[in-house]
Amino acid sequence: MKNSIFRDIVYTITRQIPKGKVVTYGQVARLAGSPNAARAVGMIMKTNPDAPKTPCHRVVAANGNLTGYSGGNGVSTKKDMLVSEGVHFKGDIVDLSVSQWKQKVVIL
DNA sequence: AAAATGACGGTGT
DNA sequence: TACACCGCCATTT
Numbered sequence: 323m324k325n326s327i328f329r330d331i332v333y334t335i336t337r338q339i340p341k342g343k344v345v346t347y348g349q350v351a352r353l354a355g356s357p358n359a360a361r362a363v364g365m366i367m368k369t370n371p372d373a374p375k376t377p378c379h380r381v382v383a384a385n386g387n388l389t390g391y392s393g394g395n396g397v398s399t400k401k402d403m404l405v406s407e408g409v410h411f412k413g414d415i416v417d418l419s420v421s422q423w424k425q426k427v428v429i430l
Numbered sequence: 431a432a433a434a435t436g437a438c439g440g441t442g443t
Numbered sequence: 444t445a446c447a448c449c450g451c452c453a454t455t456t
Contacts, residue, residue, distance in 0.1 A: 346438085346439090347437075347438050347439085348438070348439060351438085351439095358438090358439080359438090360438035360439060361435095361436060361437090361438050361439085362436090362438090363437085363438080364436060364437040364438060365435080365436055365437075366437095367437055368436075368437055378437080381437080382437095383437085383438065383439085384438070384439055384440085385439090388437090389437050389438080390436090390437020391437065392437080397437095400437095
């Protein structure tokens with residue numbers, strides 16, 4: 323495994339997500355410096371070596387739909403975790419209008 | 431070094 | 444509103 327700056331940034335950002343809030347892959351990608359690297363972010367989450375250290379379950383699709391997650395019962399467990407943290411849901415979709423984490427881009 | 435993959439996003443139909 | 448297609452980026456094989 324190489325130490326890619328991008329990965330480090332993505333993990334760092336993900337780690338900064340407050341409890342009860344969520345961010346979209348695109349948002350993380352944008353914060354990481356590449357607004358169109360949503361896919362890359364997804365893969366990075368999948369390969370995430372800091373599972374318990376990085377709340378990857380707080381990262382959802384742009385429309386609020388839960389995707390991926392390899393653990394427990396998949397998205398079911400992910401949703402359960404988010405609800406447990408106080409994230410608002412609309413059926414199986416996250417209510418981004420209320421629970422999307424707003425964070426400004428921080429340039430190092 | 432090149433090609434394939436993927437937990438996305440946006441637009442078109 | 445639902446489904447399909449293309450484009451994007453970084454990682455992995």
